Amino acid sequence: MRLPTLRQLQYFMAVADTLSFSRAAETCHITQPSLSLALNELEDLLGEKLFHRGTRKIELSEVGKDLIPLARSIIEQSENLVRMATRHRAPLTAQLSLGIIPTIAPYLLPHLLPALQSSYPSLDLQLKEDITSRQLDALKAGQIDVVLMALPFDTPQMEQMMLWKEPFFLARTGDQKSATAEVTLDDLKNETILLLDDGHCLRDHILSACRLAASSANRKTLGATSLQTLIQMVQNGYGSTLLPAMAIDPHQMPKGITIQRFTNPQPTRQIGLVWRKDDPRVAEFRLLGEFIAKTRH
């Protein structure tokens, strides 16, 4: 039996996704005529049209709708076959692309990268810093392999590995008076709480950890996309904020800021590693997770 090529199936998927030959050709890095020809060949092979072509709009035929899920699954499994081949090598010695969210990256990477480099010198790590939702999109599309992010977060078709839990601290304007000063969640009612831009999960985690309404009067969303900026806003008296433990360096506390511990139950966020459920490199990912947890300081 004559089989289609995987490339044809990829083109088929791309057109189904974009509903346009030209745009599909772009995402496949070929020209539109090439893609047109390839798809015609596939349709000839199957003996059925996969798309109804109007000059200005394309839509999936019945047969096309029927075949798309299987085509997807065949491509995914082929990708997994390639990934599987690395499974018998020593773990963490090949390519690996890791996504990290911006509220973790600057605090963890300075410790993590040298440690990884010395323990796994032949690991070829590719880093990508972005907000959680875009990391998960990239993960699903197979553009990255694992994401280091804050949980809980709904991650369909992904496997989560919880690494550790870390408390939030309250950061207020003013110099540190007493290292032992504690504060309760109720005290926040009288504070202006500064938050990161929408899209940053830290924002949501702080809101839910403190049971604050997203629209309550005493919180301010900033254009700030980094915690560093946020801290400077606090220093300059614009309000207070909650900082995750890893963002606080006890040896180098910034001037003009008071850090206060919360009384129990402390608000916390969890740090975890996430990967595709069907990725065959689970063992390698777990090892990475353990390594990150071990070397986080």
Add this chain to the structure above:
Amino acid sequence: MRLPTLRQLQYFMAVADTLSFSRAAETCHITQPSLSLALNELEDLLGEKLFHRGTRKIELSEVGKDLIPLARSIIEQSENLVRMATRHRAPLTAQLSLGIIPTIAPYLLPHLLPALQSSYPSLDLQLKEDITSRQLDALKAGQIDVVLMALPFDTPQMEQMMLWKEPFFLARTGDQKSATAEVTLDDLKNETILLLDDGHCLRDHILSACRLAASSANRKTLGATSLQTLIQMVQNGYGSTLLPAMAIDPHQMPKGITIQRFTNPQPTRQIGLVWRKDDPRVAEFRLLGEFIAKTRH
């Protein structure tokens, strides 16, 4: 991510099956150097050797063993994708290859083929007559689509459709004395029962239907591979045999043979259609089954 081609996976499977590059090349209808190159490319892509090559013997590497099942499944699913495309067409209008066992074919086909031709004129039917075990091998290998055979029979990974049950009759030497003469299974103890060659399921079905031991003294296995030959043996006085109902034409009874009905419970065999569980054309196969059952006379 760079993917292997389906062709490379097929070559990989062929070598894993034959454990020889040369023989694999033959089954793939290419030359050995081409296959060698293709496999080297695949190994380069995966970054792992799939086989340990001695000059005189080849064996799967650990990675190879690991990847073979997935490679198989990817190829199978690709085949199913092609089959699936026919599902939206009018059923029984495309190619279909049907296996039939020798104890059914000559009695059923004369009725079936003209009927199929007139009801489904554009059906392109490919027939293959062979014994059950080889039909099932061909079915599993995807060389044929459905098999019309006698049940019960263990058919792993296949779906069975029971069509009808038919009784066996006793065929004895001598002219027909009375059309209503009946016989019991116990009467067989005094008969020499002639059987078809080993491999024919009719043989096993008769033995089990009559609860005869395969090695009992009063049965004879003949080199005969067709029921016609067997009937002639009976005519010439070599013994008796059991004939399935479809082998008996009441209008044209051969000379020198007595056909006798068994008393209840009659020994019977079942006729059924069998196909691969994962074949997407179930609906089409069921339709064919119903058609065969309807037009069996």
Add this chain to the structure above:
DNA sequence: ATTATTTATAGTTTTTACCTATAAATGTCA
């Protein structure tokens, strides 16, 4: 009618896949 947008077709070039011929490796047998 003119323009812009999109897919299809034609002709050319590049890449891939395959073939033949032959080398290299090694087990077999005189």
Add this chain to the structure above:
DNA sequence: TGACATTTATAGGTAAAAACTATAAATAAT
């Protein structure tokens, strides 16, 4: 041990497939 048989690897050439550029054709929007 040396000649032979068997099997995979390599080299070089050829044919087929897949890509590109240029352009046509169709039609929706202006």
